[in-house]
Amino acid sequence: MPAAQTLSPAELADILAFYAEAGVDCALDEVAHDRFAEGAFPASALPEGGAVTQRASGDTADAPSGQSAPRRVLSRAPAVAPEAPRPALAAASLGADAAAAYAGELAASARTLDDLRAALASFDGCALKAGAKNLCFADGNPAGRIMLVGEAPGEDEDRQGLPFVGVSGQLLDRMLAAIGLSRAEHVYIANIVPWRPPGNRTPTTQEMLACRPFIVRQIELANPDILVTIGGPSSQALLDVKGIMAARGRWLTYNVGGREIPAMPMLHPAYLLRSPIAKRQAWADLLSLKARHDALPHRP
Numbered sequence: 001m002p003a004a005q006t007l008s009p010a011e012l013a014d015i016l017a018f019y020a021e022a023g024v025d026c027a028l029d030e031v032a033h034d035r036f037a038e039g040a041f042p043a044s045a046l047p048e049g050g051a052v053t054q055r056a057s058g059d060t061a062d063a064p065s066g067q068s069a070p071r072r073v074l075s076r077a078p079a080v081a082p083e084a085p086r087p088a089l090a091a092a093s094l095g096a097d098a099a100a101a102y103a104g105e106l107a108a109s110a111r112t113l114d115d116l117r118a119a120l121a122s123f124d125g126c127a128l129k130a131g132a133k134n135l136c137f138a139d140g141n142p143a144g145r146i147m148l149v150g151e152a153p154g155e156d157e158d159r160q161g162l163p164f165v166g167v168s169g170q171l172l173d174r175m176l177a178a179i180g181l182s183r184a185e186h187v188y189i190a191n192i193v194p195w196r197p198p199g200n201r202t203p204t205t206q207e208m209l210a211c212r213p214f215i216v217r218q219i220e221l222a223n224p225d226i227l228v229t230i231g232g233p234s235s236q237a238l239l240d241v242k243g244i245m246a247a248r249g250r251w252l253t254y255n256v257g258g259r260e261i262p263a264m265p266m267l268h269p270a271y272l273l274r275s276p277i278a279k280r281q282a283w284a285d286l287l288s289l290k291a292r293h294d295a296l297p298h299r300p
């Protein structure tokens with residue numbers, strides 16, 4: 001690739017658009033790092049033979065008739081596998097069912113939320129982990145009577161390791177404050193998927209299935225009196241709701257360890273930021289949530 005100074009503004013814009021589409025949408029450092037050269041396998045430790053290859057400049061993305069384009073050898077690969085598989089490899093090697101079964105075992109073995117966080121941190125069955133900076137486990141008060149479950153962390157959440165701290169999280173806080181609730185006191189917050197999907201795309205069904213046992217266990221351990229699913233994906237994953245616009249604001253039930261609790265799908269604050277007209281519906285749902293919360297019997 002030519003040096004940056006020799007690129008025209010239009011070429012630079014094309015490259016940035018390419019990065020954004022690939023999920024590379026924030027700069028983490030002033031200079032680029034060549035992670036391939038950085039020593040997972042130092043060249044001196046590599047035996048002869050084997051090759052890691054990269055598409056040579058001038059290769060087309062799709063070679064005619066499905067054949068591979070010519071490849072240029074960059075460095076040698078090790079003849080023996082490294083001791084521990086890297087997360088992306090481990091995730092890729094597990095099928096969706098196996099990943100969900102493994103997640104189920106790990107989640108079931110957790111006796112506390114701290115255990116569960118540790119179990120999730122050790123779980124390599126979801127490929128999103130490999131591209132995320134941080135695990136976003138939860139925020140708010142685990143003893144709060146309302147639990148909110150969103151979709152997946154975004155860029156700010158990934159950087160801070162906390163759910164709902166970016167612009168949509170700030171709107172969520174204002175929405176809660178408008179009905180006298182706060183995450184410091186009344187609300188515990190998590191996501192269906194605790195690692196950021198690249199480019200903030202919606203998590204795939206496979207990613208949600210792999211992580212689902214953890215959020216189910218997290219709800220069990222937090223044991224809230226009211227569950228609110230935020231947005232379509234978490235409403236579908238936890239309440240089997242199809243079509244958030246039709247389902248929002250309806251009270252359903254969710255089974256927490258044998259106890260039926262009221263559960264409501266709500267519109268996602270990111271959607272409200274894009275479609276402020278829907279704030280009217282969100283306000284009606286918030287008032288309904290407030291009424292349910294205030295009608296809860298006192299805890300002994």
Ligand code: URA
Pocket residue numbers: 150151152153154157162163164165166168169191231270
């Ligand atoms: N959107 C979500 O669904 N969850 C977050 O944590 C942030 C944005």
